[in-house]
Amino acid sequence: MPPPVVTGISPKEGPPGTRVTIRGEFLGNKQSDIIGVSICGCDCLLSAEWKSPNKIIARSGPGKGRGDIIITTLTGGTGTSTVQFRGYHEAVGPLKESAVWVEEVQSIGWGSTKSIQLDDPLGLSLEANENKFPEDDLQEMFPGCNGDLSSENFSPCWFLLQNHSNSSFDDLRAGLAFLRRKVDSHQEGQLSFLKGNVSAVMEQLEVLEALQVAFQKDVESFGLDRTEKIVEAIKECRNEGKMLFDGVLKGREKADRTRNALGVLHRFKFLFTLPTAIQRKSDYDAIISDYSRAQNLFGKTEVKLFKDVLTEVRLKVAEIKEELKKKLHTMPSSLDNQKKIIRNLVQLEYEGDPGWEGITVRMNFIMEQLNACHSFYSEQIASVKPKSGKRDKNSQDKQAAINCRVECIEDLCDIISILIPDLWSLGQSYFSGELSTKFDQNKLDEFKAGVENCLKEMCRLVREVAGKGLTGSWPNCLQVVRAVLVALKHIPHDTILALVQFFRIECVKNILLTTAEQTKRLVDKEDWVLIHDSTHGTITHLPSLFEKLFNDSLSILKESALKLGPKEAELFSNPAMKSEVNEHAHAIFNNYIQCLDTLSDINDDEQSMSVSQLAFPTFRTSLSHTLNWEDRVLACISNCRYSCEVTVPRMEKTWNEAELPSLDLSKPTSDLRSLKSRLTACYIENRTDPLVGTVEPSMYIGQFEWEADFTPVGVRPYANEIIANVLVVHAQVERRCGWLKEEVLTEVVETVAEELSRLMLCVSHMSRAGAIQATLDITAVEHALAKYTTTQARNFFSEALDAIPALDEESKKTVDKLLAEYKKKMYMQLLPFEAKSNS
Amino acid sequence: MSKKPAPQPALHKVIMVGSGGVGKSALTLQFMYDEFVEDYEPTKADSYRKKVVLDGEEVQIDILDTAGQEDYAAIRDNYFRSGEGFLCVFSITEEESFQATQDFREQILRVKNDENIPFLLVGNKGDLDEKRKVTLAEAQGRAQDWGVPYVETSAKTRENVDKVFFDLMREIRSRKMEDNKMSNGRGKDRCKRKKLKCTIL
Ligand SMILES: Nc1nc2c(ncn2[C@@H]2O[C@H](COP(=O)(O)OP(=O)(O)O)[C@@H](O)[C@H]2O)c(=O)[nH]1
Ligand SMILES: [Mg+2]
DSSP states (O other): OOOOEEEEEESSEESTTOEEEEEEEOOOSSGGGEEEEEETTEEOGGGOEEEETTEEEEEOOSOOEEEEEEEEETTTEEOEESSEEEEOOOOOOTTSOOSSOOOGGGGTTTSHHHHSOOOOTTOOOOTTOSSOSOHHHHHHHSTTOBOOTTSTTBOHHHHHHHHHTTSOHHHHHHHHHHHHHHHHHHHHHHHHHHHHTHHHHHHHHHHHHHHHHHHHHHHHHHOSOOHHHHHHHHHHHHHHHHHHHHHHHHHHHHHHHHHHHHHHHHHTHHHHHHHHHHHHTOOHHHHHHHHHHHHHHHTTOOOHHHHHHHHHHHHHHHHHHHHHHHHHTSSSOOHHHHHHHHHHHHHTTOSSOHHHHHHHHHHHHHHHHHHHHHHHHHHHHHHHGGGOOSHHHHHHHHHHHHHHHHHHHHHHHHHHHHHHHHHHHHHHHHHTTTTOSOOOTTHHHHHHHHHHHHHHHHHHHHHHHHHTOOGGGHHHHHHHHHHHHHHTTTSOOHHHHHHHHHHHHHHHHHHHHHHHHHHHTHHHHOOOOOEEETTTEEEOSHHHHHHHHHHHHHHHHHHTTTSOOTTOOOTTOSHHHHHHHHHHHHHHHHHHHHHHHHHTOOOHHHHHHHHHHHHSOOOOTTOSTTOOHHHHHHHHHHHHHHIIIIIHHHHHHHHHHTTSOOOOOHHHHHHHHHHHHHHHHHHHHHHHHHHHHHHHHHHTTTTOOTTSOOOOOSOOHHHHHHHHHHHHHHHHHHHHHGGGHHHHHHHHHHHHHHHHHHHHHHOOOOOHHHHHHHHHHHHHHHHHTGGGOOHHHHHHHHHHHHHSOOOOHHHHHHHHHHHHHHHHHHHHHHHHHHGGGGO | OTTOOSOOOEEEEEEEEESTTSSHHHHHHHHHHSOOOOSOOOOSEEEEEEEEEETTEEEEEEEEEEOOSGGGHHHHHHHHHHOSEEEEEEETTOHHHHHHHHHHHHHHHHHHOOTTOOEEEEEEOGGGGGGOOSOHHHHHHHHHHHTOOEEEOBTTTTBTHHHHHHHHHHHHHHHHHHHHHHHHTOOHHHHHHHHHHHHHO
């Protein structure tokens, strides 16, 4: 940027301090560009105010005379100026109107030397010579000179131009002659002076004489002392003068006072606005700082006005104090707000300990809140209860009550999480002296105890509420309580830690209890949808339902109670706890076994049904609703085995993998096994009894007699019926529980054999034909059931055969022939028994 | 300034006269800095000087912007004395300011003691035609009486602003050339002044 050029100045002259507008070019682009402003050689940078690149406003300095205006900018350097400013010092006389009061001391001399003009050295009149020739031009023409006669730099030309620019040449010539005469007279001495002025001297003598005569005359008429009159005149003059100036002086005094008052008013404006500010209660901080300022400035003032205002202010401040105190004691209030109030109170010299008061208020508030919350929910719960009229509504009401409790616990926790940190922080501020109060170190313990009390009260209430039962909501509540721990991270919270521990334990217990409860209810969940499992036969959903239930509960536990939060202790450190948990676990399994047991119970109606079905076997197994008892028992047996072998070990593993006390499930496993055996026995019994029961009636159907004579043509229907019935059982077991086939069928066969032997032993007389027939029947049965014939059964069969009278060769042949025929005929029917080994 | 070795370009001293508020400062600032000042701030005595090119010749114009206010009338004489040309401004929207030009004219003539002093009668605020109080004919009539040009300007729209300053400078320049010739005929002017002075006394 080019150097600045000043081309305009407004105004172009003035006393020091004149506000001048400087115009020109390249005067910088912002305030900070200007690094120098000099007017008449005086540095005026401080007052310079940048307006635009063409305009700066500044105040002139004390420089006197004409001078350049030089602006220096950061980028343009030192500039030049085409215009000039003239500084002058204003001399103000007592009669001149002036905008500022000029101290009299300075103006002694009454209008400076300028007004008392010496006689003109040229002896010319000074008519109309008031600076008619512009001083600026003179300065330009005669730089460094002036027109002051007494000055070293006196310039005659200046003087003439200044004082006699209007005098005619003749006048000036006369003046020169006069001056010369004067100079000459000085040089010639007194005598020549007298000589040259004889006429004048004579004239003077004459005048003196006349004067003496006049004086004599005066003495005659007025007496000797003539000063009297003069004194009087002077006195009068003085009075006159006084009167004349009295006004001015009074005016000045008044102006002074007004100015003073204005100054004071202005300077202490805040004091007078303070009462209204307080009235408005806009900003306490501002009011308080003004108040303390006022206290400092006027606290010991003797000025009535200030005193009055201050009293008013003090009254108002007292009101404020009262109000602030009220506010301090009003809850809820934000921490910052409270701190501010406390600080304000301290600043207002509140009697007492506002910090501690704030703390107490807060503590009490927390206690109140806790209890209010508790009683609110107590009422709520109480209002839920009486409504319960019917039984099914009861559980609903129960749940509603639990929900209420959970909400209550949540609210209690919230109160603590939100309010305690604030309280603690307030305490810290108090004890660290941050609240600018004097604090009582002894109160530290009291404070800690107070906080502890709040926590304890909260724990007490929570325990009380929780003690009434939360069932499934324990994990929820545990989470809520744990959240408090997080909120109180920086505050001693052992109490809460203990509460968390309590909740964890309760949580574990309750979940296990609930699981046991739910296990019991699995009975209703059984849908009898049969699922075929190649190794375990036909099972139902029950085992997996149970497993899922169990696993779900465990994962809830894992997510809640078993998860170790920071600082939380091991749950099962004490043995009592361990065994209690184990008991709960066993209860679950017992319930499961119970459940299986219940499901396999015989229903009387169905029992009779199953008997009839024996005669007409229908295989409607897949229809779950109409599933008959045998199918159900078989499913239960399979379930038992499946549970034993698959799900229970898996559950044990899951349990032990969780952070739970190790669990030994051998007892439930063996219980399951024995249930399985019991059910199997039951099944066999139920299957065999009707089967065996029909043998005798069938054998003697149609008045059949063993002693009668007839020609045996083949195996009799009763034997076929036996085989068919065993086939039915076989088919059922094979379908449902392949692995049970052996056990069931051998048992059945044994019973059948026993029955046959009993029946044979009971026959007293047997014809030859009867013998042939009996041998054929029993051998056929034995042959058919050979696969499942145990030694015991074989013995029975032998017993039966032994009971038959011995056969001759002929008869034996007949038997063999018929048997061969029978075997051929029955081959297909008997195939299922052969498939035994395949399954 | 005395340090500058190069010959200074000719300096023409222009003085703005007229009642307060007619737009003297506005005209000056418009001419000097191309800016229009909206607010009215009474002037005491402002000084401006810059180089301009007058008909191909570089010259300096020195503008003295004076107060129109009566309070300062006493010091006006002093300022007028140094002026070489005058822009006597009135506002066409204010009758009184037009009347006042008469007094200014007389005062200038008294101080300068020269009937032919370069002088322009300027009717400012031409943009406010709807508020016009002084007719063109009136103003032209007065200018004719005085034997000076009359120009209407607007400090706001800059209309004729350059014109009045340049026209005045041209007159000053030709007056100076005339004077130079005259000075050979030995201070005729001075005699004239003296004579006038005597009549006042
Ligand atoms: N509309 C208009 N206003 C003007 C014009 N000239 C000056 N003014 C305004 O008139 C007021 C006085 O102007 P100023 O130049 O300070 O008057 P001065 O006392 O003669 O110097 C200011 O508010 C200007 O804005 C103009 O030509 N047109
Ligand atoms: Mg002005």
